[in-house]
Amino acid sequence: MGSERQHYYGKHGTPQKYDPTFKGPIYHRGCTDIICCVFLLLAIVGYVAVGIIAWTHGDPRKVIYPTDSRGEFCGQKGTKNANKPYLFYFNIVKCASPLVLLEFQCPTPQICVEKCPDRYLTYLNAHKSQDFQYYKQFCVPGFQNTKGVAEVLRDGDCPAVLIPSKPLAQRCFPAIHAHKGVLMVGNETTYEDGHGSRKNITELVEGAKKANGVLEARQLAMRIFEDYTVSWYWIVIGLVIAMLMSLLFIVLLRFLAGIMVWVMIIMVILVLGYGIFHCYMEYVRLRGEAGSDISLVDLGFQTDLRVYLHLRQTWMAFMIILSILEAIIILLLIFLRKRILIAIALIKEASRAVGYVMCSLLYPLVTFFLLCLCIAYWASTAVFLSTSNEAIYKIFDGGTCQFAGKTCNPETFASSNESRLCPGAHCQFAFYGGESGYHRALLGLQIFNAFMFFWLANFVLALGQVTLAGAFASYYWALHKPDDLPAFPLFSAFGRALRYHTGSLAFGALILAIVQIIRVMLEYLDQRLKAAENKFAKFLMTCLKCCFWCLEKFIRFLNRNAYIMIAIYGTNFCTSARNAFFLLMRNIIRVAVLDKVTDFLFLLGKLLIVGSVGILAFFFFTHRIRIVQDTAPPLNYYWVPILTVIIGSYLIAHGFFSVYGMCVDTLFLCFCEDLERNDGSQERPYFMSPELRDILLKGSAEEGKRAEVEE
Numbered sequence: 001m002g003s004e005r006q007h008y009y010g011k012h013g014t015p016q017k018y019d020p021t022f023k024g025p026i027y028h029r030g031c032t033d034i035i036c037c038v039f040l041l042l043a044i045v046g047y048v049a050v051g052i053i054a055w056t057h058g059d060p061r062k063v064i065y066p067t068d069s070r071g072e073f074c075g076q077k078g079t080k081n082a083n084k085p086y087l088f089y090f091n092i093v094k095c096a097s098p099l100v101l102l103e104f105q106c107p108t109p110q111i112c113v114e115k116c117p118d119r120y121l122t123y124l125n126a127h128k129s130q131d132f133q134y135y136k137q138f139c140v141p142g143f144q145n146t147k148g149v150a151e152v153l154r155d156g157d158c159p160a161v162l163i164p165s166k167p168l169a170q171r172c173f174p175a176i177h178a179h180k181g182v183l184m185v186g187n188e189t190t191y192e193d194g195h196g197s198r199k200n201i202t203e204l205v206e207g208a209k210k211a212n213g214v215l216e217a218r219q220l221a222m223r224i225f226e227d228y229t230v231s232w233y234w235i236v237i238g239l240v241i242a243m244l245m246s247l248l249f250i251v252l253l254r255f256l257a258g259i260m261v262w263v264m265i266i267m268v269i270l271v272l273g274y275g276i277f278h279c280y281m282e283y284v285r286l287r288g289e290a291g292s293d294i295s296l297v298d299l300g301f302q303t304d305l306r307v308y309l310h311l312r313q314t315w316m317a318f319m320i321i322l323s324i325l326e327a328i329i330i331l332l333l334i335f336l337r338k339r340i341l342i343a344i345a346l347i348k349e350a351s352r353a354v355g356y357v358m359c360s361l362l363y364p365l366v367t368f369f370l371l372c373l374c375i376a377y378w379a380s381t382a383v384f385l386s387t388s389n390e391a392i393y394k395i396f397d398g399g400t401c402q403f404a405g406k407t408c409n410p411e412t413f414a415s416s417n418e419s420r421l422c423p424g425a426h427c428q429f430a431f432y433g434g435e436s437g438y439h440r441a442l443l444g445l446q447i448f449n450a451f452m453f454f455w456l457a458n459f460v461l462a463l464g465q466v467t468l469a470g471a472f473a474s475y476y477w478a479l480h481k482p483d484d485l486p487a488f489p490l491f492s493a494f495g496r497a498l499r500y501h502t503g504s505l506a507f508g509a510l511i512l513a514i515v516q517i518i519r520v521m522l523e524y525l526d527q528r529l530k531a532a533e534n535k536f537a538k539f540l541m542t543c544l545k546c547c548f549w550c551l552e553k554f555i556r557f558l559n560r561n562a563y564i565m566i567a568i569y570g571t572n573f574c575t576s577a578r579n580a581f582f583l584l585m586r587n588i589i590r591v592a593v594l595d596k597v598t599d600f601l602f603l604l605g606k607l608l609i610v611g612s613v614g615i616l617a618f619f620f621f622t623h624r625i626r627i628v629q630d631t632a633p634p635l636n637y638y639w640v641p642i643l644t645v646i647i648g649s650y651l652i653a654h655g656f657f658s659v660y661g662m663c664v665d666t667l668f669l670c671f672c673e674d675l676e677r678n679d680g681s682q683e684r685p686y687f688m689s690p691e692l693r694d695i696l697l698k699g700s701a702e703e704g705k706r707a708e709v710e711e
Contacts, residue, residue, distance in 0.1 A: 029570030033503030058384030084112035242649035279319035458509035470567035
């Protein structure tokens with residue numbers, strides 16, 4: 001057994017040896033990974049330079065206000081479009097492409113119009129009828145009906161079809177909606193085809209299916225915005241309730257960790273049980289009601305999600321999902337009941353640590369503030385970069401002019417030399433972009449902007465992890481707790497992290513940022529290759545995305561434990577990552593059992609808080625309960641504030657529990673180090689508390705006996 005143990009340690013590093021001078025996080029340490037620190041500072045300087053350049057060339061009004069294909073604003077005073085406030089898209093289907101996000105421009109001709117079209121017409125039917133004068137106002141300015149139909153549509157002089165539209169944010173979007181299961185334009189189910197005959201709107205829908213999808217999304221967004229404007233006050237109250245519940249839960253864990261964990265487990269089971277019961281009662285209530293037996297497939301997608309709540313199949317699906325989740329949790333509790341006792345002991349110790357470093361609960365606010373700064377700078381820079389494009393004009397001719405295809409200025413073209421040499425040529429808009437070196441580098445600058453956002457965001461998260469790990473490690477390695485605990489451990493750990501380990505944090509964040517930017521590029525390529533029918537390319541792309549997703553998860557896990565070792569020993573990133581990895585491998589059974597069980601218990605705590613607040617929000621916004629008469633505001637979709645409260649509650653609970661999670665991970669690594677450094681004798685006493693020692697060492701002894709029996 002001794003030789004096997006020595007061979008095992010040989011494969012997974014050398015165990016820590018007893019050091020009588022080691023008393024926790026080392027205070028006399030040196031700077032680590034200085035080169036990465038210099039690279040980070042240079043990258044930040046370059047990032048600021050990119051932001052300044054983008055702010056100099058960009059014009060965010062292009063995002064806020066509509067602009068036509070020539071780059072001119074619609075409805076702006078002092079311009080020729082002053083009386084044309086609305087933007088009309090020739091082919092709005094092309095606006096549904098995800099590539100539009102790169103340029104904030106749809107790849108289709110766009111003109112400013114006085115009003116949006118209010119009838120359905122095709123150019124084929126209108127070009128030789130009395131409707132042409134109406135149709136002409138939606139063609140490019142100065143259009144004359146002198147070309148054939150094919151030439152007009154080829155040159156993009158007029159749209160192929162007009163669809164009844166409504167203005168939204170000064171832009172014309174098709175006014176197609178569903179009424180009693182029938183797709184309609186305005187209030188009609190038929191349209192005029194230009195020859196006096198009426199046809200069913202289905203023909204229109206088939207021809208503009210994607211445009212309808214854009215419309216539905218816009219209408220849905222508008223209604224959601226309206227719901228937010230009338231319910232934001234109650235949403236904020238719901239989030240405050242979630243914060244108070246999370247804080248109360250953390251405080252109770254400090255004094256009643258064991259009881260609170262079991263109460264949390266029972267409450268989660270009861271909440272899920274009530275959800276199953278409620279779904280069953282709704283399923284039974286809808287029995288026999290007209291239309292309740294329609295399947296979800298037959299109904300299709302509906303923007304009014306309340307329609308689905310009138311189907312029995314919806315409640316059956318909810319009931320099955322909740323039942324499966326309930327069964328999984330109960331089975332895990334049955335098989336992990338002994339491990340849960342050990343995890344509770346670790347949580348009790350974490351509660352004591354958090355209790356002595358209470359300001360650690362406020363540190364997520366610092367991380368949140370720094371992340372908001374990163375997001376705001378990235379978003380503003382991305383908008384300014386995306387709006388740096390200019391209207392490019394080129395010379396167009398029948399093909400005989402030697403200057404055809406060259407750039408030109410429409411204001412001076414009439415008096416230019418090119419106009420005299422090519423009388424039939426004309427200068428017109430070609431595309432919306434730029435041909436300078438700056439404009440050709442825009443895509444690269446956007447990639448650099450995204451990369452720097454990932455790098456800085458990961459650096460902020462790493463700084464928080466090292467700070468919390470240093471504070472909690474100071475608690476663990478205090479032999480007489482809390483007398484030996486240093487003053488202001490959180491601020492001391494924060495200062496050490498910034499003063500000595502900025503380079504190491506930048507190194508770990510850089511590795512993660514590289515993987516993340518590769519994933520973003522793979523997503524971009526996947527969007528570009530979606531139209532291709534090459535199955536091998538799709539398979540290869542799926543494999544690459546899966547591999548890099550797994551790689552990112554592994555790097556996050558390794559970085560987290562490396563930051564703990566950095567906080568304790570002050571070593572560089574690579575050394576800390578290697579030591580943390582080998583330490584975990586030498587204690588792989590404890591890692592698999594304790595760490596994941598505590599994560600599971602914290603997940604139950606989050607679910608309890610989210611479920612409680614979510615149920616309260618559901619009853620409130622559906623008028624099942626009222627604080628005062630007519631408290632809940634009238635809503636288009638009551639699920640909008642409910643989902644917002646649920647997601648916000650989860651993020652708030654995650655912020656509080658992330659402190660506990662970091663505390664548990666730090667104490668666990670310190671516990672493993674403590675076992676290797678000390679033996680519990682008077683000369684080499686354990687630093688762990690007696691309660692933690694009794695349960696963890698008992699669990700370790702049971703694991704060792706089980707392993708010997710299996711051998």
